[in-house]
Amino acid sequence: MTGFSTVLPAGRKRRGEGHTRREEILQAAKELFLEQGYDSTTIRRIADRVGISAPALYLYFKDKEALMLALCDQTFGHLIEAIGEIERTVADPLERVRRFGEAYVRFGLTHPDEYRLVFLAAYIPEAIRRVGHRAPTDDPTKPGVGGALVFQRLVGILTELEASGTKLNYPPDTCGELCWMGLHGLVSAFILKPEFPWSDRELLIKGMLDIHLKGILRA
Amino acid sequence: MTGFSTVLPAGRKRRGEGHTRREEILQAAKELFLEQGYDSTTIRRIADRVGISAPALYLYFKDKEALMLALCDQTFGHLIEAIGEIERTVADPLERVRRFGEAYVRFGLTHPDEYRLVFLAAYIPEAIRRVGHRAPTDDPTKPGVGGALVFQRLVGILTELEASGTKLNYPPDTCGELCWMGLHGLVSAFILKPEFPWSDRELLIKGMLDIHLKGILRA
DNA sequence: GCGTTAACTGAACATTGATAAGTTATCGGC
DNA sequence: GCCGATAACTTATCAATGTTCAGTTAACGC
Numbered sequence: 497m498t499g500f501s502t503v504l505p506a507g508r509k510r511r512g513e514g515h516t517r518r519e520e521i522l523q524a525a526k527e528l529f530l531e532q533g534y535d536s537t538t539i540r541r542i543a544d545r546v547g548i549s550a551p552a553l554y555l556y557f558k559d560k561e562a563l564m565l566a567l568c569d570q571t572f573g574h575l576i577e578a579i580g581e582i583e584r585t586v587a588d589p590l591e592r593v594r595r596f597g598e599a600y601v602r603f604g605l606t607h608p609d610e611y612r613l614v615f616l617a618a619y620i621p622e623a624i625r626r627v628g629h630r631a632p633t634d635d636p637t638k639p640g641v642g643g644a645l646v647f648q649r650l651v652g653i654l655t656e657l658e659a660s661g662t663k664l665n666y667p668p669d670t671c672g673e674l675c676w677m678g679l680h681g682l683v684s685a686f687i688l689k690p691e692f693p694w695s696d697r698e699l700l701i702k703g704m705l706d707i708h709l710k711g712i713l714r715a
Numbered sequence: 716m717t718g719f720s721t722v723l724p725a726g727r728k729r730r731g732e733g734h735t736r737r738e739e740i741l742q743a744a745k746e747l748f749l750e751q752g753y754d755s756t757t758i759r760r761i762a763d764r765v766g767i768s769a770p771a772l773y774l775y776f777k778d779k780e781a782l783m784l785a786l787c788d789q790t791f792g793h794l795i796e797a798i799g800e801i802e803r804t805v806a807d808p809l810e811r812v813r814r815f816g817e818a819y820v821r822f823g824l825t826h827p828d829e830y831r832l833v834f835l836a837a838y839i840p841e842a843i844r845r846v847g848h849r850a851p852t853d854d855p856t857k858p859g860v861g862g863a864l865v866f867q868r869l870v871g872i873l874t875e876l877e878a879s880g881t882k883l884n885y886p887p888d889t890c891g892e893l894c895w896m897g898l899h900g901l902v903s904a905f906i907l908k909p910e911f912p913w914s915d916r917e918l919l920i921k922g923m924l925d926i927h928l929k930g931i932l933r934a
Numbered sequence: 935g936c937g938t939t940a941a942c943t944g945a946a947c948a949t950t951g952a953t954a955a956g957t958t959a960t961c962g963g964c
Numbered sequence: 965g966c967c968g969a970t971a972a973c974t975t976a977t978c979a980a981t982g983t984t985c986a987g988t989t990a991a992c993g994c
Contacts, residue, residue, distance in 0.1 A: 511940055511991050535754070539982060549943050551984075560982070616835060616907070666922060670914040673904075674922050681900025685892075688835070695889040703885060703893050703930075711926030730960050730971055758951060768974055770953075779951070 507547075518556040520546050522570070525563050529613065534564065564613065571610035572646065575603045579649050589657040590709075596650055597679055597705045604683035616684055647676060654712075663714035671712040678708050726766075737775040739765050741789070744782050753783065753832070783832065790829035791865070794822045798868050808876040809928075815872055816898055816924045819865075823902035835903055866895060873931075882933035890931040897927050 509517050524545040528537040539560060543550040557563040578599045586592045604611040654668040654675075664671055682704045686694065694700065728736050743764040747756040758779060762769040776782040801814045823830040873887040873894075883890055901923045905913070913919065 508941060508990070514941070517941085538980080540980090548941090550982085551944085552942055554983075555941070616903075666918070667914070670918065670922065673914055673919060674926060677900035677904045677919075677923065678897045678926075679900070680904065681896035681898070684835075684903065685896045685899065695886070695892055699885070699889065700892060700896075703889065704896065707893060707897075707926060707930030711922075711930060727959065727972060733972070736972085757949080759949090767972095769951085770975085771973055773952075774972070 514556070517546070517548070517552075521553055521556055521563070522566060526567055526570075529564070529567065530610075534613070567610070568614045571607060571614060574607070575600070575646055576649075578603060579646065583649075583653075589653065589660045590662065592653045593650075593657060593675075594705055594709060596653055597675065597708070598701070600646075600676075600679050601683055601701055601704075604679075605686060608687045611683060612687060615680060616688065647672065650676060665712055665714050674712065675708045678704055733775070736765070736767070736771075740772055740775055740782070741785060745786055745789075748783075748786065748832070749829075787829070787833050790826060790833060793826070794819070794865055795868075797822060798865065802868075802872075808872065808879045809881065811872045812869075812876060812894075813924055813928060815869055816894065816927070817920070819895075819898050820902055820920055820923075824905060827906045830902060831906060834899060835907065866891065869895060884931055884933050893931065894927045897923055 521542065525537070525542045528542055528545065531537075539553055540550045542563075543553050546553075553563075557566070579596060582592060582595045582599060586595050604615075651669050651672040654664070654671050658664050658668055666674070682700060685692075686697070740761065744756070744761045747761055747764065750756075751760075758772055759769045761782075762772050765772075772782075776785070797818045798815060801811060801818060805811045805814050823834075870888050870891040873883070873890050877883050877887055885893065901919060904911075905916070
């Protein structure tokens with residue numbers, strides 16, 4: 497089943513159509529990274545799947561790292577969209593926080609390999625490791641700022657929550673950090689140790705959300 | 716300062732003294748992994764630091780992965796020792812849980828790179844990724860079972876807590892998973908995103924412990 | 935058709951983990 | 965003292981990797 501889906505006969509692109517080749521490379525790289533991981537996925541294999549030579553890939557991406565950065569940005573786009581949807585449709589600040597948490601966890605569990613790429617990149621070069629949380633002041637149109645944007649949204653929601661009269665046990669940014677850490681711990685546990693006999697997944701998700709909401713709200 | 720400390724003049728080992736060379740390799744590898752990370756540390760560099768040729772290293776370790784596994788086991792030994800110390804010196808079950816959490820976090824922050832190797836190995840081969848949480852039934856004398864042992868101890872402490880009459884919101888193993896996930900999220904956040912402007916570290920540690928203790932104890 | 939140049943290729947490089955095959959030097963036994 | 969066995973080690977080499985270089989092909993405007 498896997499492996500055949502996107503082997504393209506290729507053929508040289510028309511003039512001005514290079515960007516479609518770029519998309520093909522991104523798609524193939526994404527699939528291969530998910531199947532085999534970052535290190536095991538070679539430039540040659542990506543090129544093979546697309547149907548071009550390895551050096552041709554360097555016409556579209558500076559190096560393997562740049563390819564990865566482009567993929568990370570794609571991934572974050574999806575999460576940020578989901579958060580936007582919540583902000584648009586949910587009015588109650590407390591409910592927003594819970595829904596944010598749920599969305600974050602679902603996103604991670606639905607895109608475990610993209611999540612790994614961005615939030616669990618402990619063994620790939622420093623430049624990529626930092627992608628998730630570059631300083632929020634960076635130009636958001638540049639690649640690699642998604643993580644900080646997501647966190648900013650959470651702090652924003654928590655600030656609204658406080659502004660709406662709810663008392664918090666810590667400042668909004670500290671609350672955001674604690675919540676994010678807990679949710680991240682949950683997601684990364686499922687992703688990194690899938691063979692571990694965890695308790696019921698839904699129970700753990702609900703439990704983690706409950707614990708943190710209860711923990712940051714002043715009784 | 717770094718780099719010179721352990722360059723040994725080497726010289727061939729006496730017969731039967733091979734194990735000391737093995738220790739030298741472990742030490743050099745540990746230093747280099749911490750300085751440069753797993754991928755950037757080459758077999759040749761490790762051999763250089765020890766003062767032997769690269770193939771000589773293969774007399775003592777099957778491959779690079781086996782070297783890493785040996786280091787992980789060393790690391791876990793230290794954490795398990797710290798936990799044993801708590802179980803020996805702290806009587807109150809609730810206090811034990813808190814001390815366990817603190818010990819776990821301190822251990823992670825004091826050994827960030829070892830922690831990365833064992834708990835955050837998202838991009839190194841599967842065999843190593845699974846080291847942290849192999850099935851608890853495995854032979855504990857074999858390399859690579861440290862993670863599961865640590866978790867078992869936490870569940871044990873929580874079971875005692877429940878047996879001592881304290882009511883929990885979830886079964887002990889679920890409580891253990893939630894606590895571990897939260898603490899792991901905290902530690903891995905500090906390790907993977909050291910440049911992020913986190914709130915005060917001690918506040919976050921205390922906050923995370925408070926949140927989880929409060930969260931698992933029935934009010 | 936013809937020149938420009940975007941799109942692409944083949945050969946090559948340095949570095950990597952790892953192996954094969956041979957060398958050296960230590961040590962027990964005489 | 966030396967000799968044979970073998971632990972300890974080396975040099976040469978391998979295939980695979982990311983990447984670059986120098987060239988080739990073909991699409992398109994004129």
